[in-house]
Amino acid sequence: MKPLKFSLRTRIFLSMILLVLLASILIAAITVYQYKEEAKEYHQDRLERKEEAIRENIKFVIESTTYEVNEENITLILKERGKIHEISQVHNMPLNIYSLDGDLILRSKQSFFPDTTDLQLDETIMEELRTSSRKRVLRHTTKNDKRFQSSYTYITDNKFMPLAILNLPYLEDDYFITRDLNNFLIRLVEVYLFMLLIAILLAYFLSKYITRSLKTISDKINQTRLDKRNQKIDIGNVSEEIYTLVSAYNSMIDELEESAVKLATSEREQAWREMAKQVAHEIKNPLTPMRLSVQNFERKFDHDDPNIDQKVKEFSHTLINQIDTMSSIASAFSNFAKMPAQQNETLNVPKIVKLALDIFNEEYILFSAEKEEILAKFDRTQLIRVVTNLVKNAIQATEDVENPAILVAVTEEEGYACLTVSDNGTGISEENKPKVFEPKFTTKSSGMGLGLAMVKNIVESCDGSISFTSKLNKGTIFKVRFPN
Numbered sequence: 001m002k003p004l005k006f007s008l009r010t011r012i013f014l015s016m017i018l019l020v021l022l023a024s025i026l027i028a029a030i031t032v033y034q035y036k037e038e039a040k041e042y043h044q045d046r047l048e049r050k051e052e053a054i055r056e057n058i059k060f061v062i063e064s065t066t067y068e069v070n071e072e073n074i075t076l077i078l079k080e081r082g083k084i085h086e087i088s089q090v091h092n093m094p095l096n097i098y099s100l101d102g103d104l105i106l107r108s109k110q111s112f113f114p115d116t117t118d119l120q121l122d123e124t125i126m127e128e129l130r131t132s133s134r135k136r137v138l139r140h141t142t143k144n145d146k147r148f149q150s151s152y153t154y155i156t157d158n159k160f161m162p163l164a165i166l167n168l169p170y171l172e173d174d175y176f177i178t179r180d181l182n183n184f185l186i187r188l189v190e191v192y193l194f195m196l197l198i199a200i201l202l203a204y205f206l207s208k209y210i211t212r213s214l215k216t217i218s219d220k221i222n223q224t225r226l227d228k229r230n231q232k233i234d235i236g237n238v239s240e241e242i243y244t245l246v247s248a249y250n251s252m253i254d255e256l257e258e259s260a261v262k263l264a265t266s267e268r269e270q271a272w273r274e275m276a277k278q279v280a281h282e283i284k285n286p287l288t289p290m291r292l293s294v295q296n297f298e299r300k301f302d303h304d305d306p307n308i309d310q311k312v313k314e315f316s317h318t319l320i321n322q323i324d325t326m327s328s329i330a331s332a333f334s335n336f337a338k339m340p341a342q343q344n345e346t347l348n349v350p351k352i353v354k355l356a357l358d359i360f361n362e363e364y365i366l367f368s369a370e371k372e373e374i375l376a377k378f379d380r381t382q383l384i385r386v387v388t389n390l391v392k393n394a395i396q397a398t399e400d401v402e403n404p405a406i407l408v409a410v411t412e413e414e415g416y417a418c419l420t421v422s423d424n425g426t427g428i429s430e431e432n433k434p435k436v437f438e439p440k441f442t443t444k445s446s447g448m449g450l451g452l453a454m455v456k457n458i459v460e461s462c463d464g465s466i467s468f469t470s471k472l473n474k475g476t477i478f479k480v481r482f483p484n
Contacts, residue, residue: 013203043170050091054093057091058166084106087108093168097167102123136151137151138150139152148170150170347376347378349376350372351373352384352387356387356388362406364405375484394406394422405423417484425475428472462482462483464482
């Protein structure tokens, strides 16, 4: 099975549509990626700002406390007058305070995850915090199907000595960003649907314009025939490539016409040479016995012979038979060489065919017609000649058959009148099938073999066609089609 191949116009159309679709998909993908990156940077910056503000607030609380500032008192300092809760409310952030050993020692009342807060920090976090140059660790985690960032940093005194570890769990709330993204994507889809509609219309007309010249050239090439005069292509305002193609085609038409003329002349000359040879050969056949008869009569002529009258009559009969043979040869050649002008009468084909069959007396010739009236424009005389020749061939093909049968049928097929002549005769061998319509071909012991060649000439002169199917020793069917 051959792969499906699209026309150039279809490929141009689909390419432009595909280009718009790919552009819209690419822009949508880049937009989503950009929104996600901006959301990530936004949350990181926001967490850093809140962390800085909370540390400044805690620093202020430490500097204004009456407790001794050390690791043991940090819990008391932050719990004094609910400072940790106040800080949490002011900054709208939950706070977790861990000791330097990683134990949870204090947390604000506001907590997004009150049941899942780690009571003990992971050792890797503490190690990374100790070795970090910024003394800060950021972790991305998911809890209760919520995504959030957790920052870890030291709470220090005024001498920058670590007192505790501050943990800020920051929920990544993407509601507003997602809403803006969805709104943007909806508008993007609306715009690209409109652009896609414009692109379809533009692609249709543009592809049609681009391939219009190629379509004209394609139609002309498909109509090019060796047996008729072909028209050159005349297209203005075309590209250099199309102009080159048109010029090449027009040059080919000129060369084709010259070749067709030479070929037709050569074939005509060859056909007439062959025909002349055949006619000369057929005429020589009766001339030889005529010459011998005259010489024999001259040698044996005797005025005193009592049977002289009978001998003269026999001699005359012999000459007349040979002259008749030559006359039939001349008539056959004349009928083939000179085709009468078509009258193009409107004929009722079944009626004319039945009339042509009346000259035959064979009872095994049967006639059938699909309808009583099937009209066609044809020459009456020519149609009778076609029927007569085909039926004669069928009769000769069934001469040695025990129960001969010939069926002549007239039907109508898709605007064509069809004449079929079927027989159960000897059939045509595979070797002889290509030669059936050749002017001088015959398998009979007499005749010039012009009958079927003449039929083919008649049928094709009125834009019809003739074909046949045959099986050796089974029979032959000739089918003639000519337009209504």
